Amino acid sequence: MLRVRGLSLRYPNGKLALSDFDLTVTAGEFVVVLGGNGSGKTTLLRCVTRTVKPSAGEIWLDNVDLCALEGEKLRRARLALSMIWQHPSLVRRRCVLSNVASGALGRHFTLRTAFGGLPRSELEAARVRLAEVGLAELADQRASTLSGGQAQRVAIARALAQRPQVLLADEPVASLDPEAAEEIMRLLQRLARTERIAVVCVLHQVELAYAYADRVVGIRDGRMVFDLPRGQVSREAVHRLYLPEAA
Amino acid sequence: MNVDLAPPRLRALGNPAWRRALASAMRCVIALLGLAIVVQAFLVVQARPQDLVTGIHGMADLIRRAMPPDFSQLPATLWPALQTVDIALFGTLVGIIIALPLALLAAANMTPSRFAYYAARALIGFTRAVPDLVWALLFVTAVGLGPFPGGLALGVHSVGMLGRLFAETIEQMDMAPIHALELTGARRIQVFSHGIIPSILPSLLGITLYRLDENIRSSLVLGFVGAGGIGFQLLTAMNLFQYQEVSLLLIIIFVIVLGAERISAELRERLS
Numbered sequence: 001m002l003r004v005r006g007l008s009l010r011y012p013n014g015k016l017a018l019s020d021f022d023l024t025v026t027a028g029e030f031v032v033v034l035g036g037n038g039s040g041k042t043t044l045l046r047c048v049t050r051t052v053k054p055s056a057g058e059i060w061l062d063n064v065d066l067c068a069l070e071g072e073k074l075r076r077a078r079l080a081l082s083m084i085w086q087h088p089s090l091v092r093r094r095c096v097l098s099n100v101a102s103g104a105l106g107r108h109f110t111l112r113t114a115f116g117g118l119p120r121s122e123l124e125a126a127r128v129r130l131a132e133v134g135l136a137e138l139a140d141q142r143a144s145t146l147s148g149g150q151a152q153r154v155a156i157a158r159a160l161a162q163r164p165q166v167l168l169a170d171e172p173v174a175s176l177d178p179e180a181a182e183e184i185m186r187l188l189q190r191l192a193r194t195e196r197i198a199v200v201c202v203l204h205q206v207e208l209a210y211a212y213a214d215r216v217v218g219i220r221d222g223r224m225v226f227d228l229p230r231g232q233v234s235r236e237a238v239h240r241l242y243l244p245e246a247a
Numbered sequence: 248m249n250v251d252l253a254p255p256r257l258r259a260l261g262n263p264a265w266r267r268a269l270a271s272a273m274r275c276v277i278a279l280l281g282l283a284i285v286v287q288a289f290l291v292v293q294a295r296p297q298d299l300v301t302g303i304h305g306m307a308d309l310i311r312r313a314m315p316p317d318f319s320q321l322p323a324t325l326w327p328a329l330q331t332v333d334i335a336l337f338g339t340l341v342g343i344i345i346a347l348p349l350a351l352l353a354a355a356n357m358t359p360s361r362f363a364y365y366a367a368r369a370l371i372g373f374t375r376a377v378p379d380l381v382w383a384l385l386f387v388t389a390v391g392l393g394p395f396p397g398g399l400a401l402g403v404h405s406v407g408m409l410g411r412l413f414a415e416t417i418e419q420m421d422m423a424p425i426h427a428l429e430l431t432g433a434r435r436i437q438v439f440s441h442g443i444i445p446s447i448l449p450s451l452l453g454i455t456l457y458r459l460d461e462n463i464r465s466s467l468v469l470g471f472v473g474a475g476g477i478g479f480q481l482l483t484a485m486n487l488f489q490y491q492e493v494s495l496l497l498i499i500i501f502v503i504v505l506g507a508e509r510i511s512a513e514l515r516e517r518l519s
Binding site: 049051075076078079081082083085087089090091092093094098102103104105106107109113114115116155158162 | 423424426427428430431432433434436437440441442444445446448449
């Protein structure tokens with residue numbers, strides 16, 4: 001499904017943000033990436049989405065190497081990837097339903113969608129997506145009125161409207177209270193299982209990784225430290241990810 | 248033990264008495280500079296308040312001759328009044344249509360290239376720098392007398408004002424939802440219509456209403472150069488010494504300006 005091979009990113013100032021990184025995530029798998037601040041977790045996701053261009057390596061999405069694509073071809077290939085962030089990034093003045101349906105815009109380029117309209121079929125599908133994340137009753141509410149947890153669930157519904165094969169989540173629970181954070185993690189885990197979506201989730205909360213991940217990947221200084229099934233990841237190994245440089 | 252290694256002059260500045268004296272001197276210099284600026288302004292405009300006092304009877308005579316306003320001319324002034332408002336509406340609409348895409352190019356966070364950014368900024372700056380009266384003269388030459396050149400003049404001049412304010416609004420908006428939409432695979436125009444416009448719509452409407460209000464005031468003056476509306480009627484009445492008609496026109500202008508200002512303020516308040 002998603003295969004990352006020898007991925008490296010060196011910034012123009014010479015700093016190596018990612019170094020020879022390998023990762024494979026299959027359909028239905030829930031992988032959590034752990035690491036300290038500046039370890040390269042978010043850079044990894046940004047490279048996978050091709051928001052930044054890696055200096056070296058390959059990103060295979062099924063049989064397509066994203067690193068070899070540009071322009072329209074890249075846009076089309078990227079439709080299979082969706083992303084959620086720490087902040088839900090909703091258009092606050094639009095209703096929840098429109099926000100969710102806008103996730104499908106990449107598949108519909110018509111006069112209607114070019115001028116702010118949304119396909120009726122996608123609006124219907126968006127209602128189903130909202131029901132999946134448990135927010136069907138909020139469809140017509142403005143996004144600005146939602147709580148943090150609700151907004152993040154709407155962002156997930158929008159990501160699903162894209163019908164992705166891979167869902168990338170960059171610290172999706174960082175700004176949520178523990179209850180809401182658990183809710184989001186349960187939802188992501190369920191989506192991986194039922195929708196057969198490959199989920200890659202960057203987290204800081206080690207306990208959530210132990211509770212929900214199928215596999216845990218440790219990253220430090222842009223390098224992979226471990227890639228193990230949840231049960232085989234020791235507390236010491238995780239602890240070492242967060243130790244200061246000198247240690 | 249602390250040793251003060253600063254040069255003697257710097258040490259003197261550290262003395263509170265010196266600091267107070269320096270602050271007083273600075274205040275005096277600033278006050279003198281302010282006074283000099285005011286005095287030069289009086290000199291440059293050749294201000295002669297005594298002339299105003301001696302000439303006041305001339306003004307009083309003019310006002311006396313303008314009274315009472317000639318309300319019999321009211322039906323004949325309604326059409327030019329409507330023209331004045333419509334020149335402003337037309338100009339504002341033309342301004343929005345041109346300014347919105349230009350603003351996208353002129354916003355640092357949305358522009359597709361540096362060349363487009365500087366070109367758009369230059370165009371916006373140019374349309375703003377040339378006064379609307381000059382634009383009106385140009386368009387009167389091109390399309391003849393009447394309200395149309397007035398509308399065009401206001402439209403082009405509005406591009407400058409609206410373009411700059413729209414671009415600033417776009418630059419200040421939250422980019423996270425825009426990046427999110429881009430990553431869904433939405434095209435540029437879809438990101439614009441589904442992300443940018445809904446996010447900044449209240450600001451855009453507020454700016455537009457403010458500009459419409461300004462354009463209504465400007466369209467009154469444009470008539471003086473033959474660009475139609477009530478301004479043209481006012482100029483004709485003054486040239487023909489029809490002061491009672493002039494006073495009627497001034498009343499109508501007052502009502503239009505005040506009405507537009509109130510409506511614009513009310514709508515902007517509701518939007519905010």
